[in-house]
Amino acid sequence: MRLGLVLSLLAFACGGTDPGPTSAGATSQPLANEPAYAALAAESRDAVDRSPVPVLLLPERYAPDAQVMAGPRWLAIAYSKDGLTLSLHATDVAVNALSEEELQRVEPAPHRVRGVPARTTVNDGIRAVTWEHEGVAYSLEVECADVLEDERCAAPTFALSLADELVALPETFERGARRAGGAQ
Amino acid sequence: MIREASVTRDVPHHAFDAHRSKRDVSRARSSNLGFGFAVSITLVAITLGIALALALPGVARAQFTYADPGTLMAPSGGAPRVGAGRVDRNVYAPGMLFPMEGLAWANSQIYGYGGYMGPGGGQCDSRNYRYPWYDNYCEERSWEMPLCPGGRGHQGQDIRPETCRDKAHWAVAATDGMITSIGTYSVYLTADDGTRYDYLHMDPATLAVSRGQRVRRGQRLGLVSDAFGSSSTSIHLHFNIRKFVAGVGTVYAPTYMSLIESYREHIGAATPDWRAEYVNQTFPLASRPFELAPGEEVEGHLEMRNTGAQPWRPGEVFLGTSNPRDATSAIASAGWVSGNRAATVDRVVAPGETGRFVFTVRAPDAPGDYPQFFNLLRETVAWFSDGGGPRDDILQVRVTVVAPACPAGLGEAWACDGPERRRCVGGTLEREACAMGCGDGVCLEAPRDDDGDGHNSSVDCDDARADVFPGAVETCGDAVDQDCDGADLPCDGDDGGVALADAGVRDDAGDATLPDDARTVKGGCAAGGSGAELSGLLGLLLLARRRRARASRRAS
Numbered sequence: 001m002r003l004g005l006v007l008s009l010l011a012f013a014c015g016g017t018d019p020g021p022t023s024a025g026a027t028s029q030p031l032a033n034e035p036a037y038a039a040l041a042a043e044s045r046d047a048v049d050r051s052p053v054p055v056l057l058l059p060e061r062y063a064p065d066a067q068v069m070a071g072p073r074w075l076a077i078a079y080s081k082d083g084l085t086l087s088l089h090a091t092d093v094a095v096n097a098l099s100e101e102e103l104q105r106v107e108p109a110p111h112r113v114r115g116v117p118a119r120t121t122v123n124d125g126i127r128a129v130t131w132e133h134e135g136v137a138y139s140l141e142v143e144c145a146d147v148l149e150d151e152r153c154a155a156p157t158f159a160l161s162l163a164d165e166l167v168a169l170p171e172t173f174e175r176g177a178r179r180a181g182g183a184q
Numbered sequence: 185m186i187r188e189a190s191v192t193r194d195v196p197h198h199a200f201d202a203h204r205s206k207r208d209v210s211r212a213r214s215s216n217l218g219f220g221f222a223v224s225i226t227l228v229a230i231t232l233g234i235a236l237a238l239a240l241p242g243v244a245r246a247q248f249t250y251a252d253p254g255t256l257m258a259p260s261g262g263a264p265r266v267g268a269g270r271v272d273r274n275v276y277a278p279g280m281l282f283p284m285e286g287l288a289w290a291n292s293q294i295y296g297y298g299g300y301m302g303p304g305g306g307q308c309d310s311r312n313y314r315y316p317w318y319d320n321y322c323e324e325r326s327w328e329m330p331l332c333p334g335g336r337g338h339q340g341q342d343i344r345p346e347t348c349r350d351k352a353h354w355a356v357a358a359t360d361g362m363i364t365s366i367g368t369y370s371v372y373l374t375a376d377d378g379t380r381y382d383y384l385h386m387d388p389a390t391l392a393v394s395r396g397q398r399v400r401r402g403q404r405l406g407l408v409s410d411a412f413g414s415s416s417t418s419i420h421l422h423f424n425i426r427k428f429v430a431g432v433g434t435v436y437a438p439t440y441m442s443l444i445e446s447y448r449e450h451i452g453a454a455t456p457d458w459r460a461e462y463v464n465q466t467f468p469l470a471s472r473p474f475e476l477a478p479g480e481e482v483e484g485h486l487e488m489r490n491t492g493a494q495p496w497r498p499g500e501v502f503l504g505t506s507n508p509r510d511a512t513s514a515i516a517s518a519g520w521v522s523g524n525r526a527a528t529v530d531r532v533v534a535p536g537e538t539g540r541f542v543f544t545v546r547a548p549d550a551p552g553d554y555p556q557f558f559n560l561l562r563e564t565v566a567w568f569s570d571g572g573g574p575r576d577d578i579l580q581v582r583v584t585v586v587a588p589a590c591p592a593g594l595g596e597a598w599a600c601d602g603p604e605r606r607r608c609v610g611g612t613l614e615r616e617a618c619a620m621g622c623g624d625g626v627c628l629e630a631p632r633d634d635d636g637d638g639h640n641s642s643v644d645c646d647d648a649r650a651d652v653f654p655g656a657v658e659t660c661g662d663a664v665d666q667d668c669d670g671a672d673l674p675c676d677g678d679d680g681g682v683a684l685a686d687a688g689v690r691d692d693a694g695d696a697t698l699p700d701d702a703r704t705v706k707g708g709c710a711a712g713g714s715g716a717e718l719s720g721l722l723g724l725l726l727l728a729r730r731r732r733a734r735a736s737r738r739a740s
């Protein structure tokens with residue numbers, strides 16, 4: 001567990017993070033050339049292809065044990081090993097539940113990941129970081145078996161850095177832009 | 185329905201979590217008040233729990249009650265705190281299945297019996313296993329929750345199963361979907377529409393599903409337990425609805441009303457006494473324009489079907505303002521029962537029949553949008569939204585007040601209109617009364633008498649000189665028109681001081697003619713009475729003859 005933390009922090013500190021495409025115009029490259037994609041099981045790669053939203057993958061080191069799932073309006077990636085559970089969830093279905101008045105009272109997102117504002121929270125020990133990209137809401141959750149002692153869950157640092165580390169698949173972003181009527 | 189006491193108590197604002205944080209856990213361990221970090225359930229408590237369970241179902245089904253959303257339990261068994269949480273009656277997961285088999289008790293794990301901020305006892309205390317339910321979304325926690333008052337609080341809802349027996353009660357799929365994550369103490373179920381349902385603290389060893397598996401609504405997922413990774417918690421299901429809320433992002437949405445709605449269905453609750461369904465309304469739907477001029481009134485009605493068990497009677501069942509309830513309406517007219525009661529039902533309406541609420545809306549004076557929600561209530565007994573519905577934010581009349589269009593030809597410049605003046609600025613007609621009349625778009629001012637000679641400026645030909653005013657003594661030859669008749673009086677020594685009225689005009693030949701009103705000659709030589717008039721006339725004739733002679737001399 002500690003090794004994982006050190007690795008991810010190292011990657012972050014050494015500029016190994018991929019902030020992901022903030023524009024859908026990123027140069028596309030074959031998915032197969034992306035290690036985080038190539039290391040996925042075939043079923044997961046199929047789910048990537050079916051994803052209705054732009055895909056962010058867990059970094060390559062998690063890929064062999066990660067499972068990608070896709071639904072009509074969502075993408076989910078799950079990883080659970082050695083007491084660490086990671087869950088990425090993305091959907092483009094938004095509900096208009098708040099009035100303009102209430103929206104104005106909501107505090108602005110206090111963090112940033114991948115170049116955009118982000119929120120963090122804890123749900124019974126499970127760390128979460130959430131952000132939006134072009135109408136898609138992403139949520140990354142980190143759950144630790146050792147709820148009390150595992151530093152990856154004791155502070156938001158790990159979740160925030162992992163969110164920055166997620167690997168964007170430009171091809172799926174272009175797909176999303178086309179679906180949204182974008183000019184790319 | 186539960187009528188909550190309006191008493192609120194201050195709750196410490198320090199951050200704490202029902203279940204976690206090293207600080208809290210060590211405190212709980214050392215104080216021995218923790219409810220489940222160590223197995224502290226006594227045999228007596230278990231026995232009580234089982235006995236309670238056997239006795240409860242029938243009673244519980246008949247007596248399901250719940251505190252209002254946003255009403256939180258208080259420390260040490262204090263009075264529930266109305267509005268301390270999030271007051272949100274939205275059903276974020278309409279149609280979902282209640283996520284647990286058997287009866288269930290939604291309440292707080294920290295403020296309940298056995299909770300470290302509770303009134304004492306243990307988690308299996310029978311008082312934790314009875315109605316009313318309590319919301320614990322936004323209960324005090326230290327972490328960010330954008331939808332909570334103050335921006336921090338507890339996510340989702342803690343639900344105790346029917347009894348305090350561990351691993352005895354099944355949690356079930358709230359909807360069709362896929363199991364998208366299984367952690368050490370969490371199971372996530374994602375529906376086709378992207379809504380995620382989170383189940384925390386089920387027993388990991390007896391889970392009935394696996395990651396990536398598609399499940400059907402109602403399918404068993406796992407047994408409710410106290411699993412919490414390497415630690416433990418109280419025996420309960422922590423249930424979240426995870427949604428993308430526009431403008432905020434993915435959040436733990438309020439679950440309470442979705443749970444109430446699904447639980448009613450789940451326990452087969454009897455038909456509520458007070459319930460209605462929308463049938464029709466003559467007012468435009470809120471999505472369509474309903475534009476009125478300021479002060480304009482429109483009568484209409486709303487028809488609702490009685491789908492409850494009780495008849496509606498005039499004077500008992502009203503259409504009241506809602507969302508918020510009981511607020512005085514901006515569109516109330518004089519015909520309303522009161523500022524927050526638009527009308528009572530028009531007749532006795534038996535269950536299954538349709539009743540009508542007739543009322544008049546009055547457009548406020550100021551242009552703008554005036555949405556108004558309504559709901560039915562049995563006065564002093566219950567709002568329909570607390571029973572079978574509709575919700576408080578469904579029935580709406582939305583008036584948009586628009587200023588009347590400006591009359592043709594009227595612009596931003598003032599124009600007289602009788603004793604007032606009008607103009608039109610930005611589509612708004614402005615009127616101004618002119619007390620002294622209006623001229624060329626200007627309100628006239630009251631005449632003044634600056635020189636204090638008793639004649640105001642409307643008649644005084646020199647309002648700066650007190651010796652000049654109509655009827656003043658005229659002095660000849662001083663270039664001053666004292667009596668305001670239009671000219672000074674010329675002097676003529678030959679005429680022996682006979683004064684001629686200034687207003688005489690000459691004809692082309694230089695002859696003077698006398699104006700009708702100039703026949704009275706005043707001055708030092710003048711005398712009153714008919715004798716004076718006669719002498720004046722003689723003087724005039726003499727003067728005319730002399731001027732004619734002078735003129736003929738000049739002409740030659």
Ligand SMILES: [Zn+2]
Nearest residue numbers: 124341342422
């Ligand atoms: Zn909880």
